[in-house]
Amino acid sequence: QVQLVESGGGLVQAGNSLRLSCAASVRTFSHYAMGWFRQAPEKEREIVAAITWSGGSTYYADSVKGRFTISRDNAKNTVYLQMNSLKPEDTAVYYCAARFSVYDVAPRTSSAYSAWGQGTRVTVSS
Numbered sequence: 001q002v003q004l005v006e007s008g009g010g011l012v013q014a015g016n017s018l019r020l021s022c023a024a025s026v027r028t029f030s031h032y033a034m035g036w037f038r039q040a041p042e043k044e045r046e047i048v049a050a051i052t053w054s055g056g057s058t059y060y061a062d063s064v065k066g067r068f069t070i071s072r073d074n075a076k077n078t079v080y081l082q083m084n085s086l087k088p089e090d091t092a093v094y095y096c097a098a099r100f101s102v103y104d105v106a107p108r109t110s111s112a113y114s115a116w117g118q119g120t121r122v123t124v125s126s
Contacts, residue, residue, distance in 0.1 A: 002026045002098045002115035009094060009120030012086055016124075020081040022096030022117055030054075030074040033101040035113055036081045038092035038122075048094070049081060050106035059106050064090075086124045093119040 008020040024032065035050040049070035050059045058070050069082040079096060097113035107113065 002032065004096050004098060004115055004117035006094065006096050006117040006120040009122045011123045011125065014087055014124055014126050016086055017082070017084045018086065018122060020083065020094055020096075020120060020122075022079045022081075024077045024079070024098060026077065026098075028100075029077040031100055031102075032098045033106045034070075034072060034079040035097045035099075035107065035110075036070060036079075036094060037097060037110055038090075038094045039119075040089075040092040043092075045095070045110055047108050047110070050108060051079065052104045052106045053101055054104050056104060057106060059108055083122070086122075088124045088126045091122060091124050093121050095119045 003025040036048040039045040098115040
């Protein structure tokens with residue numbers, strides 16, 4: 001069973017940056033595709049970014065492309081989300097998710113992921 005713990009959320013002004021971290025407690029982290037999702041009030045959960053277990057391929061939602069960067073450190077069992085040029089519309093609870101994957105792919109749908117963190121809140125003020 002994978003346990004995920006996010007950190008790094010907070011309150012920032014528009015235009016500033018935050019880096020989210022997600023630490024995984026599993027021995028075979030390098031075999032897990034990882035995703036970051038977010039859910040704003042009264043909205044459905046949406047994918048933000050995803051990364052394959054090797055880190056060789058990434059995916060970004062159009063709304064964050066060019067501003068956010070997903071990365072991972074398999075030696076530290078951690079995946080990161082660097083968020084730059086934050087906008088008020090980025091305000092949400094951010095969740096990381098994990099999926100054991102034989103193939104080096106990064107799913108884009110929440111239903112593909114089997115393990116979720118508790119979420120970390122990001123609030124961007126204008």
